[in-house]
Amino acid sequence: MILDMIQEWFKELLIDGIISNLTGMFDTLNTKVDEIAGEVSMTPAAWNSSIFNMIRNLSETVIVPITGIILTFVMCYELIQLIIEKNNLHDFDTWIFFKWIFKTFCVVLIVTNTWNIVMAAFDMAQNVVSQSAGGIISDAGIDISDVVGDLEIQLADWSVGALLGLWFQSVFVGLCTQILSICIFLVIYGRMIEVYLVISIGPIPFATMVNWEWGSTGQNYLRSLLALGFQAFLIMICVGIYAVLVEGISTSGDNISAAIWGCMGYTVLLCYTLFKTGSLAKSLFGAH
Secondary structure, eight states: OHHHHHHHHHHHHHHHHHHHHHTTTTHHHHHHHHHHHHHHTSOHHHHOHHHHHHHHHHIIIIIHHHHHHHHHHHHHHHHHHHHHTTTTTTSOOTHHHHHHHHHHHHHHHHHHTHHHHHHHHHHHHHHHHHHHHHHHOOOOOOOOHHHHHTHHHHHTTSOHHHHHHHHHHHHHHHHHHHHHHHHHHHHHHHHHHHHHHHHHTTHHHHTTTTOTTTHHHHHHHHHHHHHHHHHHHHHHHHHHHHHHHHHTTTTOOSOHHHHHHHHHHHHHHHHHHHHHHHHHHHHHHTOO
């Protein structure tokens, strides 16, 4: 009799623990997923104006003077190339100086408008993301409350061993959801920090744009800007796919264990694809 009472008390304790673990298990994760659309749709200036102003100030006071030196070297090298490319000065045309002046004018124009070019690239990407948000993003939250509703009655017929196993699973999955929430945070905020790092040195690669040998630096920089901008679009697609996948299992209460492991599996897949969006965007735009 006493053993039965202890067993019944232990079962009630496990059931309460399972219900407590399942209730709100995915709340933090849902919050992070919901924040993704808002975070990636922002331009660098809108995401954090204080960081943006600091980066711009550092770029204009530290990077621009260095850019002037690099620009002088690149254009002197360009002039030498223009002079000797016609049969080592044996076939010399004076019009090459006008060509050199035109190239110099173009590169100075590009360098002095670096921030306009950079912001235009991100404004274009942000416009694409905003227009696609309505068609891609749906409710990506995992609602486990439907499963919890009748679960207490179902668990009353379970053995102590089965309840203990489900309790350990709920604790482990709950811990994993917290870790996955941190992973999503790292992807979204890490991308924005990478954006600020890239735009901070914009004038230097732009200074090399018109030179035949050095121009690949500036071209690759421009491709990197586009890759970072459109990475947001790829992130939105990942969240949209995730929303469709979890929709089919969020109300599945026949097997609670399979439901929570399925939710966690799709969330792991989401984190993996989010980490891959950076390299995928760079490969699509040919940036390295």
